[in-house]
Amino acid sequence: MSRPVFRFAPSPNGELHLGHAYSALLNQRMARAAGGRLLLRIEDIDTARCTPQFEEGIYRDLDWLGIAWETPVRRQSEHFDDYAGLLRTLIAQELVYPAFMSRGEARAHIAEAEAGGRSWPRDPDGVPVYPGLDRRLGERERKRRIADGQPFAWRLDTGLALAGLSGPLAWDELSGETGLARTVEADPEAWGDVILARREIATSYHLSVVADDAGQGVTHVVRGRDLYSATAIHRLLQELLGLPAPAYCHHRLILGPDGRKLSKSLGDTGLAALRAAGRTPQEIEEMVGL
Template sequence: MTRPTFRFAPSPNGELHLGHAYSALLNQQLAQASAGRLLLRIEDIDTTRCTPEFEAGIFRDLEWLGFSWAEPVRRQSEHFAEYQAALQRLAREELVYPAFMSRGDIRAFITEREQRGENWPRDPDGAPLYPGIDKTLSTRERNRRIDAGLPFAWRLDVEAAMARIGTPLSWTEFTDETLGATSEVEARPRDWGDVVVARREVPTSYHLSVVVDDALQGVSHVVRGRDLFFATSVQRLLQQLLGLPKPAYFHHRLVLGPDGRKLSKSQAATGLSALRENGATPQAIRQLVGL
């Protein structure tokens, strides 16, 4: 019987805070309870914002917390070729297209439509959906723009992808912190429109890299924050298109700041290194996050 496999996957673009501590320790608790494996993944595809200094801080904070993991640590920046292969498969099946509109182009396009009285759709995070007008470009024109060095992103043609699948999508969601009960959740990738799956300079995105990593690492249980609940719809679609295994998910509660908002890496007061320097203990951190 295959052992359950969990993972904690921070990005080294800032310091870990209490929310990260809760997620890491909850993954460890669940892995221990199920005699499972616990992996650490460094999600550093954003090579401009992710730094060795922040990565070193992640290791210091996790070791101080008593968080332990199975080696080796996977760093996404070392696996661009694997993400490129997945992207090429989607491209061969004509499920992605190069999108050349800049943020300014998108904003102007949507503003003009809304001034006409159109109610432009938005994704679950509140951002307007991509217009998708690049899908009408001929192959010749696409290649001309790419050869000319114009910036672009590879976007998933969500309608073509859903048509290819032809059946409804869902995922198994655990409903409590003991992983004792589950429900089936309908995946709604259309709510996100044509999401970015790679860029000209980086052959992947969060959505694409995470599903490839989870499959290659044999992750069976994805335990992460509630803020990523809706993003799971896009990832389920990519898993289906690429023939990848479907993990079970638990989107846990978020640790909120004094203002009632989700913690961010810019809130130094909740950074684990600052708390440690001010005398906090690992046990005090566990109490602060409710474990």
């Protein structure tokens, strides 16, 4: 019987903070309790913001915390071809479409609809869902616009994708405290037609994360509560692409003094700054409630 596989997957676009420390420590604790493995993945598809310096900082901070991970470390920037292959599969299935509306055009369309008395739907993050007018474009018009160099993003036709499923979507949600699981019904339609790739980058967080979890054999995804609702999209992609579904555990967030989720721009909660101020790994565990 294979061992459970957990993973910690930070992005090297800033320094790790207390929230990252809690997630990494919880992953390690749960992996050890289950007799499992812990992987480290560097999620660096945003090549404009991610830097080698921040990546090196991740290794230093995790090592200081006493986190042990398997090598080699998977770096997303080395697997763009894998993500592009999955995107081509969805294109061939006609489950994605090129979306040409800019953010400004989408905002203007939504504002006009709301001014006319229409209540525009918001996704779980509170952002207006994409209008999806491009779904009605014919193949010839799509090809013409692409050939003309018009910017576009590949969006999932969520309604069409759901219509092709044989049954309802759900995932197993684990409790980090008890380990007990409950079934959560997935509602991908609440997100509208999400972006899966852009013309210049053939992937997105949604597409790359399900590809990586499957490719690395991840069985348990332990991550922040802020990604709870996004799991619905990940479950849909797993079904469409024939990928296995791990169990999920969405842990509490470590909040700042203002009650909001910590940001990498908050230097006073950065692990490097706390280390430089003389804090110990044991104190970090106490600060995050472990």
